[in-house]
Amino acid sequence: MASLGFIGLGIMGKPMCRNLMKAGHRLYVFDAQPDAMNPVLKEGAIACVNSREVVERTEVIFIIVPDTADVETVLFGPGGAAERPASGKIIVDMSSISPIETKEFAQRLFALGIEMLDAPVSGGEVGAESGTLSIMVGGKDAALAKVRPYLDVLGTTITHIGDHGAGQTAKVANQIIVALNLEAICEALLFASKAGADPVKVRKALMGGAANSRMLEIKGDWILAHRFQPGFRAKHQQKDLNNALSAARKLGLALPNTATTHELYSALVGDGSEELDHCALLTALERLSNHRLA
Amino acid sequence: MASLGFIGLGIMGKPMCRNLMKAGHRLYVFDAQPDAMNPVLKEGAIACVNSREVVERTEVIFIIVPDTADVETVLFGPGGAAERPASGKIIVDMSSISPIETKEFAQRLFALGIEMLDAPVSGGEVGAESGTLSIMVGGKDAALAKVRPYLDVLGTTITHIGDHGAGQTAKVANQIIVALNLEAICEALLFASKAGADPVKVRKALMGGAANSRMLEIKGDWILAHRFQPGFRAKHQQKDLNNALSAARKLGLALPNTATTHELYSALVGDGSEELDHCALLTALERLSNHRLA
Numbered sequence: 001m002a003s004l005g006f007i008g009l010g011i012m013g014k015p016m017c018r019n020l021m022k023a024g025h026r027l028y029v030f031d032a033q034p035d036a037m038n039p040v041l042k043e044g045a046i047a048c049v050n051s052r053e054v055v056e057r058t059e060v061i062f063i064i065v066p067d068t069a070d071v072e073t074v075l076f077g078p079g080g081a082a083e084r085p086a087s088g089k090i091i092v093d094m095s096s097i098s099p100i101e102t103k104e105f106a107q108r109l110f111a112l113g114i115e116m117l118d119a120p121v122s123g124g125e126v127g128a129e130s131g132t133l134s135i136m137v138g139g140k141d142a143a144l145a146k147v148r149p150y151l152d153v154l155g156t157t158i159t160h161i162g163d164h165g166a167g168q169t170a171k172v173a174n175q176i177i178v179a180l181n182l183e184a185i186c187e188a189l190l191f192a193s194k195a196g197a198d199p200v201k202v203r204k205a206l207m208g209g210a211a212n213s214r215m216l217e218i219k220g221d222w223i224l225a226h227r228f229q230p231g232f233r234a235k236h237q238q239k240d241l242n243n244a245l246s247a248a249r250k251l252g253l254a255l256p257n258t259a260t261t262h263e264l265y266s267a268l269v270g271d272g273s274e275e276l277d278h279c280a281l282l283t284a285l286e287r288l289s290n291h292r293l294a
Numbered sequence: 295m296a297s298l299g300f301i302g303l304g305i306m307g308k309p310m311c312r313n314l315m316k317a318g319h320r321l322y323v324f325d326a327q328p329d330a331m332n333p334v335l336k337e338g339a340i341a342c343v344n345s346r347e348v349v350e351r352t353e354v355i356f357i358i359v360p361d362t363a364d365v366e367t368v369l370f371g372p373g374g375a376a377e378r379p380a381s382g383k384i385i386v387d388m389s390s391i392s393p394i395e396t397k398e399f400a401q402r403l404f405a406l407g408i409e410m411l412d413a414p415v416s417g418g419e420v421g422a423e424s425g426t427l428s429i430m431v432g433g434k435d436a437a438l439a440k441v442r443p444y445l446d447v448l449g450t451t452i453t454h455i456g457d458h459g460a461g462q463t464a465k466v467a468n469q470i471i472v473a474l475n476l477e478a479i480c481e482a483l484l485f486a487s488k489a490g491a492d493p494v495k496v497r498k499a500l501m502g503g504a505a506n507s508r509m510l511e512i513k514g515d516w517i518l519a520h521r522f523q524p525g526f527r528a529k530h531q532q533k534d535l536n537n538a539l540s541a542a543r544k545l546g547l548a549l550p551n552t553a554t555t556h557e558l559y560s561a562l563v564g565d566g567s568e569e570l571d572h573c574a575l576l577t578a579l580e581r582l583s584n585h586r587l588a
Contacts, residue, residue: 173482177505184474213507
C-alpha cells in the first residue's frame with residue numbers, strides 16, 4: 001500500500017480519491033476550497049496546506065481540477081508542486097485541459113526532475129464512483145508502468161495514446177465528437193418535430209441504423225423529455241470545445257462544426273444554463289427558431 | 295403471389311426487385327434508362343413502356359429513383375402514373391426525397407383514387423441485396439397493412455412513423471445525423487493527427503466511450519485508410535442534406551451544422567469526388583487546412 005497525493009476533490013476527484021482509499025492506500029489531499037476536502041478527511045485522508053506539501057509527502061500525485069489555468073496554479077503557482085526540486089515524483093494530471101499547454105507543463109516539470117503524465121478521463125461522475133472510467137494517457141512508458149496499478153483502481157480502460165499531451169489530445173477529440181453528435185441529434189429531432197413527425201418514433205427508428213450513437217442511446221431520452229439535470233455540465237462542454245478551438249488555432253487547423261457548436265454553448269451559458277447537462281444545447285436551437293421540441 | 299410494379303432499377307432498385315421476384319411475385323418494371331432493366335428482365339421481369347403502364351398492370355407499385363424531381367416525373371410527368379384515374383392502387387415511394395413535396399404528391403394522388411406511402415430505406419446496397427433494409431413509413435395504416443408482406447421481403451425493420459411525409463422526415467433526420475457524425479469524426483481525428491497523436495489509437499480509445507457511434511464503428515477505418523470506394527456516394531449525401539435544408543427553410547427552422555456540412559459536401563462535389571463514399575468528406579477538411587490525416 002502506498003502514500004498517494006490527490007489534488008482537487010470536486011465532483012470527479014472525491015469519488016476517485018475514495019476508490020484509492022478503499023483499495024488500501026493512504027491519501028494526502030489538497031483542494032483550494034478547503035470544505036471540498038471534508039468528506040474524504042472524515043474517511044481517513046490527510047489534509048495538506050497546499051500542493052507543495054502534497055508533493056513533499058508522496059511520490060505519486062493525482063490532479064483533477066477544472067481547467068488549464070487551475071492546473072498551472074497547482075503546478076507552478078504560490079505553494080505549487082514545482083516550488084522545490086523533487087526528483088523521482090510522478091504527477092498524473094487527470095483534468096481535461098489544453099494538450100498544447102500540457103506539453104509545456106511536462107517539459108517544465110521534467111526540468112525539475114518530476115515526471116508528468118496526462119491522463120484525462122471519460123465516463124463522468126458515475127464512472128468515477130464505480131471505478132469504470134476510460135483513461136487516455138500521454139507520457140512515458142516507465143511512468144505509466146509505475147502508476148498503472150492505481151489507474152486500474154480508477155478505470156477499466158487505460159489506453160496509452162502516446163507522448164506528453166497525447167492523452168489530452170484524445171480527450172479533446174472525444175469531446176469534439178460528443179458535442180457534435182449531441183448537436184446533430186438536436187438538429188435532427190427538431191427537424192422531425194417541426195415537420196410534424198413524432199420525434200420519439202423517429203429516434204426509435206434511427207437507433208436501428210447508421211445514425212445510432214452512444215449519445216443517441218444515452219441522451220436521446222433526456223433530450224425528448226427536456227430533462228437537463230447534470231450529468232455533464234454545459235459549462236464544461238463549452239470549456240472543452242474552447243480548448244479544442246484554441247489548440248486548433250495554434251496548430252493551424254479549421255474545425256467548422258466545433259466552432260459553431262461552441263458558439264451555441266456560449267448562447268446557452270449566456271442564458272444562465274451553464275449548470276445544466278450538456279444536452280440542454282437543445283434549448284439554444286429551440287430558441288434560435290422559436291420552436292419547442294414536441 | 296401478386297403482380298407488383300417496380301419503377302427505378304438502379305443500385306438499390308435492382309436487388310430489391312430481385313428479392314420480390316425470388317419471393318415468387320410477378321414484376322412489371324420500368325426505368326427511364328432502358329438498359330437498367332436488362333438484368334431483371336433476364337430473370338423474368340416484364341418490361342413496361344412507361345410508368346403509366348406499370349400502374350395499369352399492377353395494384354401495388356414500388357418506386358425508387360434518385361431525387362424529388364424524378365419522383366415527380368414518374369408520378370405526374372408524360373406517361374406518368376397519374377395519367378389516368380386508378381382507384382384502389384397503392385404507390386410505395388422508397389426514394390429518399392423531400393418530405394414536404396411528398397405530402398403534396400400524396401394529396402394529388404389521393405384526389406385520383408391512388409393511395410401513396412412514403413417508405414424510404416436505410417441500409418444501403420448491402421441491405422438491399424440481403425433484404426435487411428430499415429424502412430421508415432409515412433401514410434395510412436390500411437395501405438401499410440396491404441403492402442407490409444412485400445416490405446417484409448425487402449427489410450427487417452419496418453417502422454410506421456406517422457402520416458404522409460413522416461417516413462421521409464425520419465429519413466432526413468437520419469441523414470442529418472449520419473453526415474454530422476461523420477463530419478465530427480473527421481474534425482476529431484484531424485485534430486488528433488495535427489496535434490501529433492496517432493489517430494488510430496485515438497479512434498480505438500474513443501470507441502470505448504461516449505463518443506462512439508455506428509459511423510465511428512463502420513467508417514472510422516475507412517477514414518483512417520483514406521478508403522473512399524462507395525458505399526454511399528457523396529452526391530447522395532449532399533442531396534439528402536439539401537433536402538433537409540430546403541425543407542427546413544420552408545418550415546422556418548435553422549440547422550447550422552447541417553448547413554456547414556452541406557457546404558463541405560459542395561466543396562467535395564466541386565472537387566470531382568461526387569462518386570466517392572460520403573466519408574471522403576475528410577478530404578474537404580484536409581484541403582481546407584492543408585493537413586493530411588496520418
